[in-house]
């Protein structure tokens with residue numbers, strides 16, 4: 001039996017990368033997926049590909065940093081399905097810059113998408129997750145919330161906050177049947193990392209720090225999201241799973 005049969009799932013930032021791989025896997029496992037992204041065209045294309053195969057998908061243009069987009073999204077799901085069984089807070093950006101030269105605008109944008117967006121989605125999706133009676137919220141944190149790397153201090157700060165938020169929400173939402181967990185991916189080959197992983201010496205050094213000796217794929221992460229989304233993790237809440245080929249474990 002498919003692992004998400006008849007579940008209603010919302011995935012933010014799901015026109016590309018980890019979000020898209022997750023939406024595709026969820027739909028194949030029987031869920032109706034809301035594919036939402038600031039890139040509305042990409043979201044529509046991804047949803048059309050799934051509905052063309054007879055799978056359940058709805059596309060919406062949603063910038064998680066805009067309160068009115070998120071409110072409109074929740075109203076639509078309320079009207080169409082009246083509940084949310086799975087929410088994946090995946091939308092995220094990176095601003096790679098020498099910390100000393102980072103502009104206020106760069107920091108505000110990073111925070112608005114990576115942190116304010118997750119907080120807004122978790123808060124506004126709460127009534128719909130409560131209506132499910134058995135919901136799972138999965139947040140995309142990062143290895144950078146636990147380790148330092150040049151040019152990634154501010155990004156890491158937003159991701160470390162997501163780890164803390166996950167634990168707090170796990171405690172606060174448990175009485176309502178909502179589990180909350182996080183993933184901490186290492187280096188995954190997507191558009192987010194494409195430019196830096198193309199730098200040969202950097203790439204080589206990263207692989208040497210990865211016991212499994214490769215970068216991750218969006219599908220590697222999607223499989224871990226599916227575990228937290230499904231009843232296979234029914235007694236797990238407030239946890240964070242590293243999906244990093246062993247990078248965090250290595251001295």
Ligand code: NAI
Pocket residue numbers: 012013014015016017018019036037038039042062063064065089090091092093113140141142143184185186187188189190191192193
């Ligand atoms: P990606 O850049 O390939 O895809 C991100 C998607 O989010 C894009 O479709 C983009 O249009 C969308 N997006 C960006 N800003 C948005 C906004 N304001 N509202 C809605 N959608 C928005 O990124 P990737 O690699 O798939 O990352 C997904 C998540 O995983 C992010 O939260 C990222 O921080 C996290 N992550 C990624 C790692 C990696 O190595 N790729 C490692 C650790 C964490």
